Amino acid sequence: MGLYILKRLLLMIPVLIGITVISFTVMKMAPGDPISLVTDLNPNMNEETIARLRAHYGLDEPWYVQYFKWLRNMLMLDFGRSFASDNRPVIDKILERIPITLSINLISLALILAIAIPIGVMSAVKQGSVFDKSTTVFVFLGVSIPSFWLALLLMILFGIQLEWLPISGIRSLDYAELSTAGKILDMAKHLILPVFVSAFAGLAGMSRYMRSNMLEVIRQDYVTTARAKGLDERTVIFRHALRNALLPVITILGLSVPGLIGGGVIFETIFAIPGMGQLFYQSVMMRDYPTIMGVLVIGAALTLLGNLLADLGYSLADPRIRVSE
Amino acid sequence: MATVFGDFSRRLAKNKMAMVGLVVVVALFVVALSARYVSPYPPDDIDTSQILMPPDLAHWLGTDVLGRDVFSRLLHGAGVSLSVGFVAVGISTMIGVVLGAMSGYYGGAVDRIIMRFVDVMLCFPSFFLILAVIAFVGPSIWNIMAVIGVTSWMGVCRLVRAEFLSIRERDFVLAARSQGAGDLRIIFIHILPNSMAPVLVAATLGVAAAVLVESGLSFLGLGVQPPDPSWGNMLTEGKDNIEIAWWLSVFPGMAILITVLGYNLLGEGIRDTLDPRLRQR
Numbered sequence: 001m002g003l004y005i006l007k008r009l010l011l012m013i014p015v016l017i018g019i020t021v022i023s024f025t026v027m028k029m030a031p032g033d034p035i036s037l038v039t040d041l042n043p044n045m046n047e048e049t050i051a052r053l054r055a056h057y058g059l060d061e062p063w064y065v066q067y068f069k070w071l072r073n074m075l076m077l078d079f080g081r082s083f084a085s086d087n088r089p090v091i092d093k094i095l096e097r098i099p100i101t102l103s104i105n106l107i108s109l110a111l112i113l114a115i116a117i118p119i120g121v122m123s124a125v126k127q128g129s130v131f132d133k134s135t136t137v138f139v140f141l142g143v144s145i146p147s148f149w150l151a152l153l154l155m156i157l158f159g160i161q162l163e164w165l166p167i168s169g170i171r172s173l174d175y176a177e178l179s180t181a182g183k184i185l186d187m188a189k190h191l192i193l194p195v196f197v198s199a200f201a202g203l204a205g206m207s208r209y210m211r212s213n214m215l216e217v218i219r220q221d222y223v224t225t226a227r228a229k230g231l232d233e234r235t236v237i238f239r240h241a242l243r244n245a246l247l248p249v250i251t252i253l254g255l256s257v258p259g260l261i262g263g264g265v266i267f268e269t270i271f272a273i274p275g276m277g278q279l280f281y282q283s284v285m286m287r288d289y290p291t292i293m294g295v296l297v298i299g300a301a302l303t304l305l306g307n308l309l310a311d312l313g314y315s316l317a318d319p320r321i322r323v324s325e
Numbered sequence: 326m327a328t329v330f331g332d333f334s335r336r337l338a339k340n341k342m343a344m345v346g347l348v349v350v351v352a353l354f355v356v357a358l359s360a361r362y363v364s365p366y367p368p369d370d371i372d373t374s375q376i377l378m379p380p381d382l383a384h385w386l387g388t389d390v391l392g393r394d395v396f397s398r399l400l401h402g403a404g405v406s407l408s409v410g411f412v413a414v415g416i417s418t419m420i421g422v423v424l425g426a427m428s429g430y431y432g433g434a435v436d437r438i439i440m441r442f443v444d445v446m447l448c449f450p451s452f453f454l455i456l457a458v459i460a461f462v463g464p465s466i467w468n469i470m471a472v473i474g475v476t477s478w479m480g481v482c483r484l485v486r487a488e489f490l491s492i493r494e495r496d497f498v499l500a501a502r503s504q505g506a507g508d509l510r511i512i513f514i515h516i517l518p519n520s521m522a523p524v525l526v527a528a529t530l531g532v533a534a535a536v537l538v539e540s541g542l543s544f545l546g547l548g549v550q551p552p553d554p555s556w557g558n559m560l561t562e563g564k565d566n567i568e569i570a571w572w573l574s575v576f577p578g579m580a581i582l583i584t585v586l587g588y589n590l591l592g593e594g595i596r597d598t599l600d601p602r603l604r605q606r
Binding site for chain 1: 452458541546567586
């Protein structure tokens with residue numbers, strides 16, 4: 001197992017390098033350079049000052065020198081300072097927002113699994129039933145509905161018409177004066193809509209995936225064997241079939257990490273949640289290049305980490321993987 | 326070939342899902358092409374005496390903050406969304422097919438490099454990558470078509486590679502090679518036509534995904550720019566007036582939902598029809 005982990009870690013290195021190359025390329029796509037953003041608007045800038053500024057930021061050097069300098073800073077988690085008015089180090093701005101985004105994603109992942117697995121199993125076992133057909137309809141709606149529209153509809157219904165739930169931020173104005181229980185309740189109320197919206201599309205995809213896994217598994221010989229030796233249907237489904245149908249879900253969890261992190265941009269912006277997605281949106285709107293690059297690289301690195309965890313989880317759950325590789 | 330296609334269309338015609346999808350897709354084309362003739366008002370006809378009117382007989386779906394007719398703007402938005410979807414998918418399919426074909430056909434180092442490239446691209450949360458590029462190159466309808474295209478080819482690439490891996494060992498490829506056919510001829514004339522089925526499915530589903538992404542970008546103000554009507558940027562107005570004008574939020578979203586649903590149904594329907602193993606389920 002130790003060897004397997006080591007191998008996976010080593011395989012990550014070229015991918016990490018690739019991530020930085022692509023990010024760097026994206027950065028170089030801008031017409032002009034970050035300096036022109038500052039200088040174009042300032043009438044006091046003359047040629048000499050611009051040249052000095054360019055030299056200060058290393059922009060007069062060849063691209064590969066710039067790349068390696070940038071890479072070296074990146075390895076030390078130095079993403080530079082934000083162009084925003086607070087001028088803080090980018091890494092601080094990102095670190096304070098990661099917990100919010102991660103916890104919302106983890107809650108919605110848990111929700112997705114808790115609901116999608118039973119739905120998928122039920123519709124596979126009762127294939128062709130009314131339940132199966134209505135979940136198919138739900139699945140198609142779920143993957144086709146624009147999440148931000150769903151968010152708007154829920155805000156209109158629960159926030160504005162019924163006034164049951166707050167529609168923005170993660171805590172109320174009087175948060176500081178609430179008791180501990182009140183604080184938790186307050187946060188929970190703020191998170192209901194965002195978590196629901198972020199889980200919805202994943203829920204549909206996962207139920208469908210679970211259904212087809214289960215359909216695949218219950219055709220296998222070992223399930224027939226289990227039935228043939230007289231086990232009751234419940235044992236066959238939940239002990240023999242479900243375990244095997246769950247295996248590929250681990251991989252899908254890993255694959256869904258980028259979607260969850262990236263999807264945050266839209267719902268965090270709509271619900272005014274101070275997470276990575278909102279930070280990213282704000283920096284894109286302000287052309288805050290250092291922050292954009294920082295979030296892009298960290299988002300990709302988090303995805304890589306998610307994939308690694310999924311791979312390790314899979315090999316723990318299924319010894320065949322470790323042997324065959 | 327003709328009989329295979331005939332057989333395919335007959336089976337497709339029996340697939341309810343595909344037919345519903347096809348009707349939606351065709352209807353949308355008709356709407357997009359005829360918008361300028363049938364829409365009751367010009368899409369950018371500002372009427373300050375009719376600001377934020379709820380739906381009534383004169384304005385079926387109400388009016389927006391500038392008194393423009395929501396229904397007319399929706400009709401015109403269809404063309405915008407569909408063209409973004411089609412061009413983006415065209416780009417991503419082309420990249421995916423070429424890289425996938427090279428990867429599967431040549432194997433070895435070429436395959437390893439391309440597949441690592443795919444791995445790297447898949448690490449980026451796609452919305453992050455798209456937004457980052459847009460931040461640097463600026464939002465416009467052409468830019469978002471290109472950006473969605475170059476960030477969404479990986480699935481097609483893997484599909485085409487898998488097809489090539491299995492087809493390149495078949496006898497007819499060997500026959501072509503023994504007759505002196507070059508690599509390019511074998512790739513494009515012999516193998517590619519035989520691996521188009523999954524690409525067709527992926528492209529159809531890809532249009533749905535691209536329409537969703539475009540609407541999301543436009544909603545955030547980083548896609549199609551006002552005053553050009555797009556369903557996404559109409560929803561931005563919906564959000565800004567969410568407390569007073571529900572119709573600005575409800576109808577454009579419904580248009581997106583119907584479009585995306587149509588393409589998803591058609592894509593899944595084609596998949597069911599093509600894959601006999603899945604059809605039995």
